[in-house]
Amino acid sequence: MTEIETGNSAENLPYALERIEEIFDKSGSRRPVLFLDYDGTLTPIVSDPDEAILSDKARNVVSKLSKQITVAVISGRDRKDIQSKINLDSLIYAGSHGFDISGPDGMEMQYEPGRKTLPALDEAEKRLNEKLQDVEGAWVERKKFAIAVHYRNVADKKVEVVKNAVLEELEVYRELKKGSGKKILELKPDIDWDKGKALNWLMEELKLDANEYIPIFIGDDITDEDALQAVKDKGIGIMVGSHDQKTAATYRLKNTEEAIEFLDRLQKRLLK
Structure with missing residues (x-):
């Protein structure tokens, strides 16, 4: 940017x-x-x-x-x-x-190009829920064309766990890219x-x-x-x-x- x-x-x-x-x-x-x-x-x-x-x-x-x-x-x-x-x-x-x-x-x-990424989003959602199920306060929110991983309510010492989980998934699914917001990381279609x-x-x-x-x-x-x-x-x-x-x-x-x-x-x- x-x-x-x-x-x-x-x-x-x-x-x-x-x-x-x-x-x-x-x-x-x-x-x-x-x-x-x-x-x-x-x-x-x-x-x-x-x-x-x-x-x-x-x-x-x-x-x-x-x-x-x-x-x-x-x-x-x-x-x-x-x-x-x-x-x-x-x-x-x-x-x-x-x-x-x-x-x-x-x-x-x-x-329409976003539709091609739906299978990757489905798999990443499943894997993130498994990885973060024991991190109190973490929330994996699935949207149709994105996954928002919220860490606003996660203890400071566990925030890196959440961030690393997202980065690991982005390495697996190259058709997805990272988005960010206020206490949120997103996985979304790697499309312009x-x-x-x-x-x-x-x-x-x-x-x-x-x-x-x-x-x-x-x-x-x-x-x-x-x-x-x-x-x-x-x-x-x-x-x-x-x-x-x-x-x-x-x-x-x-x-x-x-x-x-x-x-x-x-x-x-x-x-x-």
Whole structure:
């Protein structure tokens, strides 16, 4: 990620809520297209991902926005999981970093090359569960097109055991590559595909021309940097909180509450 590494630290970015008129002015006559991460963006990071429940306020704001503009959630979660968490039929859901996509009116899209890696994912999932069954707090989460190995609740002295188990599997299954996030390691298809490419692909598939539409991406994690890079020169990227690498974002928000506040202001602005 050479381009991303030359970016800014999130703490040095201008504050989105203070520059909201500037952000709106950048849109000009172009219609916003909103791309959102879920964990750490719409909901706070929690120790048990199943407990990352969308607040009523957040759901209400996102629902209103989705009736005004195109809204897509691009998440590392399995598509069915993120769809059930948000439970709004008017959104586009891109799960597994964009390998598996569905949307309104029965829209179903999949990035087909990912299918070839399913047998390797099946085997790696089985082996990781066996290797980590005695590591308290470790959780091997299978998604359709990825495996997330969580170590947030693992004792510090056992974290290396988890990391080494993932690295060993990556040596066995060369069709898989490593992904990383906040207290997560992933095994995912070793294909040139990420949240940024999924974002661009959706813009093309939905015929959202850059001369008429401006993409806005809001995310919080290292896995969101590809999408932030994708919108850097043609749209608006906003980082929620921070991570330990440079970011391609242009603006920042402190936390998920401020992310919802920003979306609320965007929704009201679109009514004008």
